[in-house]
Amino acid sequence: LYLSYEKTGNKVPVEVFAAILPCSQITYYEAVPSQKKEHLIQACENAFHYFGGVPNAIVPDNLRSAVTKPGGVEPVINDDFAAFADHYGCVVFPARVRKPKDKALVENAVRLLYREVYSKMTGLKFNDLEALNIEIMKHTDALNSRKMYNRNYSRRERFLEVEKDRLHTLPATKFISKSRKTATVMRNSYVSLNNHYYSVPKEYIGDTVELLYDGDTVEIYHKFRHITTHRKDDTPFTYSEKPSHKLSGV
Incomplete structure (x- = not known):
């Protein structure tokens, strides 16, 4: 995804973070400047606040911002990401290398991102991340509120019914990266x-x-x-x- 500056016509590439809860499949998307750990941590924190609570575990892909050493019986978690998880009272279980089932839900969330968010933004230009994320959130909310395929409920309805109360309470303060x-x-x-x-x-x-x-x-x-x-x-x-x-x- 790109930020497109109207005055100059220049395009600046940005990354898009995707998170999903397993039961309701409620989804969160956010454009971030890069995959650096500070941007990953901030996006994860924003996802928790969007959901209104903290899950028991985070299952990240094996990017270095979260996992220093992937694979094996005990992968090594990046110190800062581990401190973030500790602040929010959850554990980190990285997806196993070459085990696509470990991240099947979020892979589906990425497909939905292209179909339900990107496709609605064709031709639009944004001069900053804030404006881009406002537009992304509009389509994310619409996706979560729409009835799911072959279901008589939406992701948000399912989330409120069976998943929200299982999340832990958000801490009083946000994480401060050290x-x-x-x-x-x-x-x-x-x-x-x-x-x-x-x-x-x-x-x-x-x-x-x-x-x-x-x-x-x-x-x-x-x-x-x-x-x-x-x-x-x-x-x-x-x-x-x-x-x-x-x-x-x-």
Whole structure:
């Protein structure tokens, strides 16, 4: 799918995310800039809010934004996607490689996307994702409200009757994606992040720790064990300053 700019005539490719619930087959579509993990996570979160609840499990395809190492008995889930699932209280079961039945429903949702959404948008031009997604949502809602083939109910009616109450309640806050950095604890018992210093207990001097941070906090872990948390401070040091003069304390 493309964003088509009316003034210049330029086309910018975008990806389209598709999600479906297994019983009612109620479907959610959203155009996103790319398959990067932040866009995948945001689209999954938007799908949960569209459905009004959280399923027990997410079954993603094996794209790297969700699955670091596919296949085998225990595929490795991307850390950020795993943190997202943990925030929403669900588990991740990636579709098995070369097992098309694992994702048959969403493959059908993709076919419906072409037939019931794309076909209704032929010739339309959109200058931004918001306008494009408003149009996609209009046709998504129509699809979910229309009677299903050989059924006397719609996807939405089926969802409200048998599936909605089985979803878990949405958490009070949305997921905040966090960045990671590996650092070595210096001899003065501090680690550096973006030219700011954060203290660590002295017994970890010389050890490698992992910093998990967002716009507000910096959490520090040693071998997966949380050891301290600081308020994030992006004030950089100048070369003339000593670390001990401006530090985030324990």
